[in-house]
Amino acid sequence: MTQAPIWSKGFAAIVGLALVVPILAVVPVAFSERSFVRLPPESYSLRWWNAFLADASWRNALITSLQVATLSSILAVATGTAAALGIQKLGPSGRKIATGLFLGPAVAPVIVLAVGLYALARASGLVGSVTGLVIAHTMLALPYAVLNIGVSVAAVDPRLAMAAAGLGAGNWRIFRTITLPLILPGVVGGAVFAFVTSFDEVVLAIFLSGPRVKTLPVRIWEEIRVEYTPVVAVAATIMIALALLGAAASRLVSRRDQ
Amino acid sequence: MRGVAFSRIAKQFGQFHAILPLDLTVAPGEFVSLLGPSGSGKTTLLNICAGFETPSSGTLALDGTDITSLSPRQRNIGMVFQNYALFPHMSVFENVAYGLCVRGIAEADIARRVETVLATVRLDGFGARRITSLSGGQQQRVALARAIVIEPDILLMDEPLGALDKQLRKDVQIEIRRMHLKQPRTTLYVTHDQEEALVMSDRIAVMRAGRIVQIGTAQNLYSRPVDTFVARFLGESNLIPGRVAATDGKSARFEATGIVGPLTGRATPGIAVGGPAAAMIRPEHVRPTAGGRKAQIVERVFLGEIVALRLDLGDGTELWSRLFSSDAPAGETIEVGWSEDNVSILPETT
Numbered sequence: 001m002t003q004a005p006i007w008s009k010g011f012a013a014i015v016g017l018a019l020v021v022p023i024l025a026v027v028p029v030a031f032s033e034r035s036f037v038r039l040p041p042e043s044y045s046l047r048w049w050n051a052f053l054a055d056a057s058w059r060n061a062l063i064t065s066l067q068v069a070t071l072s073s074i075l076a077v078a079t080g081t082a083a084a085l086g087i088q089k090l091g092p093s094g095r096k097i098a099t100g101l102f103l104g105p106a107v108a109p110v111i112v113l114a115v116g117l118y119a120l121a122r123a124s125g126l127v128g129s130v131t132g133l134v135i136a137h138t139m140l141a142l143p144y145a146v147l148n149i150g151v152s153v154a155a156v157d158p159r160l161a162m163a164a165a166g167l168g169a170g171n172w173r174i175f176r177t178i179t180l181p182l183i184l185p186g187v188v189g190g191a192v193f194a195f196v197t198s199f200d201e202v203v204l205a206i207f208l209s210g211p212r213v214k215t216l217p218v219r220i221w222e223e224i225r226v227e228y229t230p231v232v233a234v235a236a237t238i239m240i241a242l243a244l245l246g247a248a249a250s251r252l253v254s255r256r257d258q
Numbered sequence: 259m260r261g262v263a264f265s266r267i268a269k270q271f272g273q274f275h276a277i278l279p280l281d282l283t284v285a286p287g288e289f290v291s292l293l294g295p296s297g298s299g300k301t302t303l304l305n306i307c308a309g310f311e312t313p314s315s316g317t318l319a320l321d322g323t324d325i326t327s328l329s330p331r332q333r334n335i336g337m338v339f340q341n342y343a344l345f346p347h348m349s350v351f352e353n354v355a356y357g358l359c360v361r362g363i364a365e366a367d368i369a370r371r372v373e374t375v376l377a378t379v380r381l382d383g384f385g386a387r388r389i390t391s392l393s394g395g396q397q398q399r400v401a402l403a404r405a406i407v408i409e410p411d412i413l414l415m416d417e418p419l420g421a422l423d424k425q426l427r428k429d430v431q432i433e434i435r436r437m438h439l440k441q442p443r444t445t446l447y448v449t450h451d452q453e454e455a456l457v458m459s460d461r462i463a464v465m466r467a468g469r470i471v472q473i474g475t476a477q478n479l480y481s482r483p484v485d486t487f488v489a490r491f492l493g494e495s496n497l498i499p500g501r502v503a504a505t506d507g508k509s510a511r512f513e514a515t516g517i518v519g520p521l522t523g524r525a526t527p528g529i530a531v532g533g534p535a536a537a538m539i540r541p542e543h544v545r546p547t548a549g550g551r552k553a554q555i556v557e558r559v560f561l562g563e564i565v566a567l568r569l570d571l572g573d574g575t576e577l578w579s580r581l582f583s584s585d586a587p588a589g590e591t592i593e594v595g596w597s598e599d600n601v602s603i604l605p606e607t608t
Contacts (some may be wrong), residue, residue: 028518068517129408147476157343159339159341159343160343160345160346162330162337162339162343163337163343163344163404164337164345164356165310165329165331166309166310166330166331166335166336166337167328167331167356167357167360167404167408168331168334168357168360168361168408169331169360171330173360178345181347182346182347204474
């Protein structure tokens with residue numbers, strides 16, 4: 001491979017910085033000592049981390065977010081695996097229609113989904129409940145789960161299942177011993193995507209949160225409208241760390257499998 | 259050990275007739291090859307036997323018991339797939355043990371049986387290896403081991419040697435034949451390679467466009483093909499075009515186009531007086547004969563102990579002759595002839 005000219009390297013570096021700096025700028029703020037947001041901070045402390053942990057409303061928001069993200073990623077992966085396996089069995093045109101249907105929540109404007117879901121959640125009394133948030137986030141995460149798992153499913157030779165059936169295995173055993181181990185990287189990738197999608201989501205969560213049940217992004221949103229203290233940056237840093245952890249976990253699984 | 263019988267089995271995919279109603283019986287312990295070009299329905303027939311396809315009509319019986327509607331897992335079959343379909347995330351041992359685990363056999367018995375079968379296919383000590391670390395020939399033998407370890411009623415093989423190189427293919431053919439002679443299993447073997455079918459089979463069924471054109475021993479198909487398709491598919495042949503002049507059912511008189519002129523040969527059921535036909539003479543039966551037809555040697559292909567001669571009879575009509583190299587004449591011309599017993603008058607199929 002030939003060396004890239006210096007100007008193209010410089011351009012790449014600028015683009016890279018533009019992508020990363022706004023995300024990472026929040027991290028030093030979280031360790032600031034002062035009570036106002038300033039970059040770079042003049043002095044550092046864990047003061048705002050203590051404040052975050054001491055405040056029950058922040059703690060509860062973090063716990064709610066973790067709950068909702070965990071439950072909705074489990075649901076999205078379970079449904080998404082079944083959907084991906086089902087889609088694989090359809091004919092070419094059925095496959096297109098079903099895939100389009102499953103991608104709907106990712107394509108539709110979130111605010112439109114939010115309005116619709118809000119109406120449904122009010123009618124069924126699910127506003128302000130973990131259940132309501134889990135259902136909404138499962139729906140939003142499902143496209144990513146179906147896509148990720150679908151890629152893995154398509155890569156599995158269908159004759160492997162035939163071979164197992166010929167050797168006497170039933171459908172459940174074939175899924176457990178052949179299909180699932182082979183699509184595991186896609187399933188883990190889908191789970192991580194679903195988790196991060198839910199953990200980051202703010203629009204649906206604003207509509208569906210209540211006074212007692214709210215996710216971390218909703219809590220940040222509320223805080224920022226009143227006052228902009230570094231405690232918000234602490235919450236943001238936690239979110240970044242979790243997202244990185246998720247990405248690392250999915251990389252680890254797909255590498256182990258190769 | 260059991261026999262399998264297809265009765266009036268047919269398979270249709272939409273408007274396409276993959277298999278027209280046909281009968282086929284494989285006796286217990288018999289090795290039958292389905293030989294034909296791609297699209298002739300041989301793999302569909304195999305999949306029907308395995309239960310991966312349901313026939314549109316007809317019945318499939320195992321030792322007289324109707325198994326047409328049983329799912330693959332309810333049939334005791336061993337299948338070797340094209341490209342093997344080995345489980346890539348399992349070791350050799352786990353692959354071979356899979357069918358035994360499914361049957362709930364005790365672990366100690368599984369270990370013993372897997373060891374035994376791996377020895378049979380000469381893979382002792384390979385149990386812990388990963389599938390991806392094996393060569394094509396080794397993978398082929400794992401696939402065979404996985405299929406026979408469950409002691410299947412029927413062993414099905416779908417072009418199992420297609421992915422191997424030529425020398426290895428010959429070795430494995432002979433090995434499979436030896437294994438079969440040592441421990442006969444009812445076997446249905448799909449191939450488009452005539453040599454494979456000739457080496458391994460007790461009987462060969464030649465398939466074409468969803469039909470079994472002819473079934474019999476290799477010798478039978480070679481010396482008494484029912485039509486020009488079978489003659490072309492099995493071995494080399496000279497096929498001289500012309501029409502049938504007269505037939506009494508046993509022998510036929512034949513008017514060849516061109517210089518060959520009238521011929522007499524064995525009549526086959528499909529021919530009709532006046533109808534288009536071809537006279538078949540195998541190249542080894544075209545022999546140097548004093549006072550025979552004069553021919554020009556146009557081409558000489560040296561094949562070791564055999565030499566193949568392309569002969570021009572004078573008006574462009576060409577015949578191939580295969581002779582032992584020691585019998586081949588040195589000059590540019592030759593006088594050739596053939597015995598009437600070695601001429602077959604066959605219906606023309608294209």
